Amino acid sequence: MPYRRLDRADINAFFGSGGGRGSRSVAGYDEDTTTMGVEAARFALRSAGEGAEPDALWFATANPAYLEKTNANAIHAALRLDQLTPAVDTGGAVRSGVGSLRAALDGRGSVLVVTADTRGGLPTSTDEAAGGDGAAALLVDDDDEDAPVIAELVAAASATEEFIDRWRTPGEPNAKQWEERFGETKYLPLGEQAWNAALKAAELTPEQVDRVIVTGSHARAIRSLTRRLGVAQEAVVDDLSATVGNTGTAHFGLLLAGGLEAAEPGQVIAVLSLADGADVLVFRTTDAIASYSPARAVAAQVENGGPLPYARFLSWRKVVTVEPPRRPEPDRISAAVSGRTHDWKFAFIGSRDESTGALHMPPARVSREGGAVDEMEPAPMSDVAGTIATFTIDRIAYSPSPPIVFAVVDFDGGGRLPIELTDVEADDLAIGDRVEMTFRRLFSADGIHNYFWKARPIRAGR
Amino acid sequence: MGSHGIKDQVAIVGMGCTRFGEHWDKGADELLVDAAEETFASVGVTKDDIDAYWYGTAMSGMSGMGVARPLQLHNKPVTHVENFCATGSEALRNAAYAVASGAYDSAMAIGVEKVKDSGYQGLVGAGKTPTDGTNRTLTAAAMFAMCVPAYAKKYGVDAEEMREVLAHISAKNHYNGARNPRAQFRREVSTETICASPLMAGDLRVYDCSGVADGSAAAIVVRAEDAHKYTDSPLYIKALSFVAGNCSGNADPDYDYTSFPEIEAAAADAYAQADITNPRSEIAMAEVHDCFTPAELLIMEDLGFAERGTAWKEVLAGTYDLHGELPVNPDGGLKSFGHPVGASGLRMMFEAWLQLRHQAPDERQISTDRTIGLTHNLGGYPGEMVSFVGLVSPELG
Numbered sequence: 001m002p003y004r005r006l007d008r009a010d011i012n013a014f015f016g017s018g019g020g021r022g023s024r025s026v027a028g029y030d031e032d033t034t035t036m037g038v039e040a041a042r043f044a045l046r047s048a049g050e051g052a053e054p055d056a057l058w059f060a061t062a063n064p065a066y067l068e069k070t071n072a073n074a075i076h077a078a079l080r081l082d083q084l085t086p087a088v089d090t091g092g093a094v095r096s097g098v099g100s101l102r103a104a105l106d107g108r109g110s111v112l113v114v115t116a117d118t119r120g121g122l123p124t125s126t127d128e129a130a131g132g133d134g135a136a137a138l139l140v141d142d143d144d145e146d147a148p149v150i151a152e153l154v155a156a157a158s159a160t161e162e163f164i165d166r167w168r169t170p171g172e173p174n175a176k177q178w179e180e181r182f183g184e185t186k187y188l189p190l191g192e193q194a195w196n197a198a199l200k201a202a203e204l205t206p207e208q209v210d211r212v213i214v215t216g217s218h219a220r221a222i223r224s225l226t227r228r229l230g231v232a233q234e235a236v237v238d239d240l241s242a243t244v245g246n247t248g249t250a251h252f253g254l255l256l257a258g259g260l261e262a263a264e265p266g267q268v269i270a271v272l273s274l275a276d277g278a279d280v281l282v283f284r285t286t287d288a289i290a291s292y293s294p295a296r297a298v299a300a301q302v303e304n305g306g307p308l309p310y311a312r313f314l315s316w317r318k319v320v321t322v323e324p325p326r327r328p329e330p331d332r333i334s335a336a337v338s339g340r341t342h343d344w345k346f347a348f349i350g351s352r353d354e355s356t357g358a359l360h361m362p363p364a365r366v367s368r369e370g371g372a373v374d375e376m377e378p379a380p381m382s383d384v385a386g387t388i389a390t391f392t393i394d395r396i397a398y399s400p401s402p403p404i405v406f407a408v409v410d411f412d413g414g415g416r417l418p419i420e421l422t423d424v425e426a427d428d429l430a431i432g433d434r435v436e437m438t439f440r441r442l443f444s445a446d447g448i449h450n451y452f453w454k455a456r457p458i459r460a461g462r
Numbered sequence: 463m464g465s466h467g468i469k470d471q472v473a474i475v476g477m478g479c480t481r482f483g484e485h486w487d488k489g490a491d492e493l494l495v496d497a498a499e500e501t502f503a504s505v506g507v508t509k510d511d512i513d514a515y516w517y518g519t520a521m522s523g524m525s526g527m528g529v530a531r532p533l534q535l536h537n538k539p540v541t542h543v544e545n546f547c548a549t550g551s552e553a554l555r556n557a558a559y560a561v562a563s564g565a566y567d568s569a570m571a572i573g574v575e576k577v578k579d580s581g582y583q584g585l586v587g588a589g590k591t592p593t594d595g596t597n598r599t600l601t602a603a604a605m606f607a608m609c610v611p612a613y614a615k616k617y618g619v620d621a622e623e624m625r626e627v628l629a630h631i632s633a634k635n636h637y638n639g640a641r642n643p644r645a646q647f648r649r650e651v652s653t654e655t656i657c658a659s660p661l662m663a664g665d666l667r668v669y670d671c672s673g674v675a676d677g678s679a680a681a682i683v684v685r686a687e688d689a690h691k692y693t694d695s696p697l698y699i700k701a702l703s704f705v706a707g708n709c710s711g712n713a714d715p716d717y718d719y720t721s722f723p724e725i726e727a728a729a730a731d732a733y734a735q736a737d738i739t740n741p742r743s744e745i746a747m748a749e750v751h752d753c754f755t756p757a758e759l760l761i762m763e764d765l766g767f768a769e770r771g772t773a774w775k776e777v778l779a780g781t782y783d784l785h786g787e788l789p790v791n792p793d794g795g796l797k798s799f800g801h802p803v804g805a806s807g808l809r810m811m812f813e814a815w816l817q818l819r820h821q822a823p824d825e826r827q828i829s830t831d832r833t834i835g836l837t838h839n840l841g842g843y844p845g846e847m848v849s850f851v852g853l854v855s856p857e858l859g
Binding site: 331336338344358361362368391395397399404416419420442443450452 | 580582590592593595596598599603604605611615661664708712713715718719845
């Protein structure tokens with residue numbers, strides 16, 4: 001979940017209309033669905049344990065950073081997955097997220113299902129206020145001693161019908177929606193059909209469902225359907241609309257991840273998603289969930305947001321263009337150079353001198369200590385924390401969102417890199433602060449996104 | 463093996479330097495012609511009398527034809543050199559070595575930069591090599607800004623004192639530049655104005671940063687024994703040193719941003735070449751690379767003009783003022799001149815040429831019985847830089 005939060009009241013204060021109560025999550029200017037997908041996938045693999053190594057990576061989003069080019073490849077590279085592990089995009093539509101999870105559960109082998117979305121709309125619209133940005137990743141696999149299954153699928157059901165409720169053509173920034181009542185009349189019977197079919201297959205009654213997650217792309221239908229499911233009000237999982245907003249393609253996964261973090265062994269957790277049909281997945285938690293320790297809990301991420309002024313939100317979303325520093329914009333990156341340095345660029349792997357231990361970022365052939373040549377081992381640094389040795393704020397350098405906050409980071413166990421900070425409140429920064437690495441989009445030029453790593457403050461509870 | 467230098471083997475016999483500034487009406491070609499013609503005239507030679515040329519520019523031209531064409535040199539060797547912000551000094555170093563080798567009787571080092579055509583403030587245009595996009599995109603101001611809190615913390619200087627020190631350096635250089643008709647900025651600037659100017663990066667304000675200017679400068683070098691054929695008052699080269707850093711400050715947690723090891727190493731080599739044991743008491747004046755005020759502060763210690771951790775006190779005591787014990791940047795420095803990269807090193811040498819031969823205007827002529835002048839460049843950033851140190855004197859021995 002991105003760090004920034006927009007207070008919905010700020011929208012109304014600015015325009016005199018729109019907005020609402022609570023807050024929504026906002027992807028940083030340096031985040032997109034791919035970078036958020038990387039972050040969620042890193043947390044998922046770390047949560048699953050040492051032995052977790054997927055046989056395939058599927059990435060679903062309704063707002064891909066690229067068309068034509070597969071976005072899952074950047075995630076694959078950042079995770080440093082085996083070259084023989086396929087990576088595919090399954091996205092385009094909101095339903096592709098939950099659909100990918102269902103397909104992975106129905107299939108063979110282990111699949112890392114990554115979902116992400118950035119949601120918005122015209123200023124003052126419901127979509128702008130109610131939407132959220134985020135990503136969720138789920139690792140589907142058979143039981144394994146090192147990476148035990150924490151929830152197993154009991155049953156699944158879907159219902160599908162063609163009708164026009166929400167739509168957006170390629171290149172359009174914002175979706176449109178038909179008159180709300182029409183969609184509701186379509187979604188309610190589809191949702192009930194799928195729900196009943198899933199419970200029947202699971203041989204469960206609604207009362208036996210301990211936790212139910214209801215989400216999707218039609219808020220009114222979700223509310224109506226929730227009342228008709230026959231489950232206790234306490235069983236309904238908070239949909240985070242007051243704090244995060246609806247993260248579209250990723251939202252079922254975000255809520256499921258949060259639900260699993262709070263679950264006990266033997267509980268039944270059902271997911272019901274309404275998006276161009278209805279999808280229901282019924283899980284039962286295993287004994288292994290008692291010792292499940294998420295790398296970064298959803299609840300902690302919900303708590304740890306920082307405010308974003310509405311004007312800056314509009315600038316980040318390119319609704320308004322503010323005067324940039326008078327410096328040249330960066331050139332597009334070279335595919336050839338990136339092609340030979342991708343372990344560094346995407347996976348943040350330096351090199352360590354095998355004899356002296358001297359760490360080199362970026363990786364080097366000749367050691368700066370002792371002078372050994374080609375006697376280096378890879379040094380993966382993306383999960384290594386560091387400390388700020390010194391820092392500065394650059395008010396004149398080019399940035400998609402000036403000013404740049406920049407620090408010299410000394411990594412735990414050796415190694416130093418001067419690197420840009422992000423998700424940072426510059427006034428609160430101090431030498432000695434602790435930071436962690438995060439995968440970001442530095443800039444885009446000629447339609448090519450420049451992905452690399454930045455450092456961000458380690459905050460309490462994260 | 464060894465760095466032996468060329469002490470007293472080569473002499474500078476003529477120099478020229480354009481006014482530095484916004485030359486909207488002149489390109490690199492016109493600036494080169496101006497500097498070259500002034501230099502030829504200072505010696506009374508023509509372009510044909512010079513056997514070889516070294517051409518310093520970082521981003522205003524490529525190949526030796528960048529000089530051969532505007533000066534219309536016929537069948538002369540012209541070598542283009544580039545070494546970041548030390549490019550002008552690098553041209554001089556190579557020209558001097560060529561003469562010392564016996565390959566040529568005379569050579570010209572000429573540097574130029576046309577910076578103001580880019581449409582941007584600051585230096586742009588260098589480094590168009592295709593990259594993977596992982597390289598740092600910070601400005602130089604921000605990189606040098608990181609030295610300020612590091613130095614202050616290490617030596618217990620509080621933020622207000624530090625601001626006063628930096629402002630003193632800026633005010634001193636502007637004071638000197640106000641007395642130099644070739645400078646870009648010819649106004650004294652009060653410390654109050656400096657401290658109230660807009661923030662650029664970290665604690666650095668506009669007046670902590672050098673200007674942006676076009677300019678050109680040149681020198682003619684000959685063998686020392688031939689020097690008096692050209693002039694009654696040559697300047698003998700005592701030392702020329704250069705260090706290209708291995709960028710370890712970016713990778714080594716031991717580097718603490720309170721010194722520039724590349725400068726310390728270049729200075730040690732130069733002092734050894736010239737048999738200098740106590741630079742603080744032996745050097746008459748120094749032109750150093752004050753691209754940003756904290757750079758000049760740290761350079762004072764790297765060059766041995768102050769003990770570690772004490773330069774800030776010396777700055778406040780006026781040690782490096784125009785009439786202080788060791789005047790630093792008596793011509794106004796990069797602060798007053800701006801920084802046309804290919805020309806700056808030769809512009810510094812031009813000030814040594816004037817001061818040590820007592821030809822500077824009265825209002826900024828220093829008075830000392832010392833005879834050694836020092837010029838210094840750095841190019842790059844804290845943790846990753848090149849450095850040049852040159853020593854010259856009107857006296858042999």
